[in-house]
Amino acid sequence: MRWRSRRIGVLVGGAFLALFIVVPFIGAHVPWVLPGTLDVVNSTGTLEVLALCFMFAGVAVGYDMMFGYTGLMSLGPVLFFATGTYVFDIALTRWEWALWPALLLTFGVSLALAVVLGAVALRVHGIAFAMVTLAFAQAFYFLVESNPHNLTAGDTGLSLSYTRLPSFLSGAVSNTRNLYWIALAFLVIAYAIVWLVTESVTGHVFVAIRENERRLEVLGVRPFRFKMVSFVVSSLIATGGGIVYILVIGTAVPSVVASTTVTLSILIMVVLGGAGTRWGAVVGAMVYIYLQQYLDKVGAEPSFTRLPAVLRVPLSEPQFLLGAIFVLFVLFAPGGIASLVVRHRSRRTLGAPALSSLIRKV
Amino acid sequence: MNIFLVLTFSGVALGAIYFLAASGLSLIYGLMDVLNFAHGLFMTLGAYAGYEVATRLPSSLGAPTLIILAIIGATLGGGLAAGITELILIRPLYGKPISQILITIGLDLAVVGLLMGGFGSTALQIPVPLWLIEPTHIGGLYLPNANFLAIGGGAVVLAGLEWFLSRTRYGIIIRAGVENREMVRALGIDVGRAFTLVFVIGGAMAGLAGMLYSIVFSGDLVSPSQGDSLLIFAFIVVVIGGLGSIRGSAVAALVVGLLQEYTSFYIGGHSGWAQIGDLSTVLLLAVVLEIRPRGLFGRVA
């Protein structure tokens, strides 16, 4: 039974991947699915939205490995995401480095941060762990906002300078297309990494840590190393996402890039899709970002302004709708979209009972 | 020296507000294992409730009366919001603490979004009596009156909370429940009612904190995201003080408030690094967690 659903999963995933690869060549007009000026499939706006979807999907699946599989509820993924964005941005814009050195620096800084934070935070469990990660992420936010040595430009926002980037990444229309494919490639790479790790023995230890860490210790396994691996890999993926973000969006603003809202959004994406399933995180992220962008554009439509305020206000605020949908899911479908789609839950999918023991196990 | 005293006064006022926000959070976590991410929302709603009271009641009542009613309104508003949240969203998820945490995240997102849609993300101004904006001249110092309000509020609540927790049956149930929820049940007591009560009390204090913060530190402005900005410091105070401990929240709140004010001025002022005050609180948290992970007055998990 499991093999069959696996094969179906691979086929469906492959089909979607093929579709997404060719999207930039599809000039079709799809009015209902994509609102307003985005209604052409390969318009710049649509490609940008999809690129964001892919990028967050990659970050989300990385987070799922840490939260869904290993049971570590970190409240600090935004720290690594923002590190990716800001270090890369600074290297290219302020110091005018070339692409590869900038990438090396960004991942290097992120790796160092992940190891340090992991060493500190993983010594404690549960709420304390969540708090340490939250604190560090918040500290980074404060740091970035304060514009030290005029590096980050604080609230004004730091625009990415494309001068030292290879030409295929800059320029008008072709830019968006290539960035779209880069975002898609990021998702594929992130997913592949997560898939490989979670399917390996290491991945099984992750699940064992999540379910009953004490028993592992009794068996002589040292959970700390594995938790470190999970934490560091997940954080590096988030950094990759941050780099893709700045390439696609072009500007870094602290309240958007470095605030705790990003962390909470990632958490929501993963739970919405179905924690502990990998593909759930991808679906959750894509649905979340898509809805967010869609609702944002829809809210500005003229037909909307004619609705009475009681209906118009809630419906025109994407944050409200997303939050409300999430609340409904937590109440009635805690296993997320994945639990709705897959009838027979495999042991890896987290339903409500397993979720509740999560934080105590950590 | 003058500046030091003024800063201290300010720090104590800030600490009082942190205490109001943190103690509720601490009790809720201590008793229910719920990390209430909607606590910031209760603070914001309290401030909005206060704003509505202050602006919708006839101005013939006079500014001082209006502001007192507004503060009461904020407290009631926070409590009401919290009570409804507990009954509708938290109770159904009994026994699933992670789901409970997640639902508070979703609630916060949704309602803050609603506030942004309804009130706009521009801040609203609460009308306050002149007295609150003015300072009092004591021995060569100008101490803002608003700070007195915050400190007074914090002290009153602290005393009231201590009384409640040691003299009333429900207060004792709550303290026992924070220690050992299971045993309370095994004595035939329905902890569910205590849960709702703790949420309501926490929410009421949060509403008061939000309102006071608007008056004292935000120039009488009310905005949808103010509670969430405050929430991070409330969390820091709760963890430093020790989860479930009121005394811990009080001490930690004072320390954090003072630290923020001093660092912000003495270090931030010189280097032009405005956020150092905020950053220092995070550093303090990291240090405390290293040395004593359960916080100043917390129990071993």
Next chain:
Amino acid sequence: MTNAIEISDLHVTIAGSHVLQGISLIVPSGGVTAILGRNGVGKTTTLRAILGLVASSGQIKVLDHEVSSWPTHRIVQLGIGYVPEDRDVFSGLTVEQNLRLAESSATVQYDEVFSLFPELKKRGRQRAGTLSGGQQQMLSIARALLNSRPLLLVDEPSKGLAPKLVGEFAGVLERAAEHSTVLLVEQNLSVVRRLAQRIVVLDHGEVVHRGEARDLDDPTLVRQLLGVAGAA
């Protein structure tokens, strides 16, 4: 009412471990029934399952009510006094407050409790956390005896206590058993011999012997059921 407790096919799984594997037992009204067994066989878990403190499947009838799906506080309100294995007094509260919490009916018997444990009356204002082990045990038992309850669940009352205290507590329980049914988990056989009329022996989550307390007079049986350590 003939039986205080009737358990049928009780299964309990904790953290992936099948602790109770189909327990069935009957506790008749009146007197003392003792549950015996080595460490870890599921004795405490049985008590906790009766109280609804752990999830279980199977049928549990307490004082003529089917309580398998009831919340703990409702089960206890049927008239159960519980003395847990680790005393579980509230250390942050005073002795007085601990007792106040245990009040449930109008017929609160402080006089009786204080006559049994005069120490507690003396130390009313003292924080329970500063009491000695023996005094905490007194408090734990006093809590359960405060209201005259028809059923008492007592988990290893002699654990960690000096022999003199053990004797005193056994005497207290003897008196309590005159008007309540007592289900006693105990490893100390001399206490069991003194108090119990009936015994149930568990091993690896199953019932392996049901009988009378005088069965324990047979050393071969004792060794077989409880191992060398059981011969106390």
